[in-house]
Amino acid sequence: MLRLGVAAALRAGRDRAPPGALRGPALSSAPPQPLVVELKAGKKYAWCSCGHSKTQPFCDGSHRTAAPGVSPLRFTAEADGAAPLCACKRTRSPPYCDGSHREQAAPPGPRP
Numbered sequence: 001m002l003r004l005g006v007a008a009a010l011r012a013g014r015d016r017a018p019p020g021a022l023r024g025p026a027l028s029s030a031p032p033q034p035l036v037v038e039l040k041a042g043k044k045y046a047w048c049s050c051g052h053s054k055t056q057p058f059c060d061g062s063h064r065t066a067a068p069g070v071s072p073l074r075f076t077a078e079a080d081g082a083a084p085l086c087a088c089k090r091t092r093s094p095p096y097c098d099g100s101h102r103e104q105a106a107p108p109g110p111r112p
């Protein structure tokens with residue numbers, strides 16, 4: 001599990017693939033691991049639910065062109081502290097990781 005601050009998570013999302021390359025969780029054969037980010041109580045976040053954002057685990061608006069009809073999950077952090085946010089987009093308790101990335105039978109990656 002990666003442990004990142006929000007700014008580092010945003011940088012990591014941008015730095016995963018070379019410029020011009022397709023990006024997203026489906027590009028790897030291994031399911032993406034959850035991203036642990038520091039959340040602030042009362043602050044609103046938009047978790048990427050489509051898998052196409054370059055700033056995982058947060059939405060960057062890519063769903064508008066890459067996955068029309070899919071919207072980010074908006075949530076308000078209830079407490080300060082580290083939270084494991086789902087990066088594989090298979091979680092049954094979004095935006096939080098529930099361990100679904102370990103399941104082999106689930107379909108991988110971003111939604112069309």
Ligand code: FES
Pocket residue numbers: 047048049050051052053058059060061062063064070071072073
């Ligand atoms: S980029 Fe994925 S939900 Fe917005």
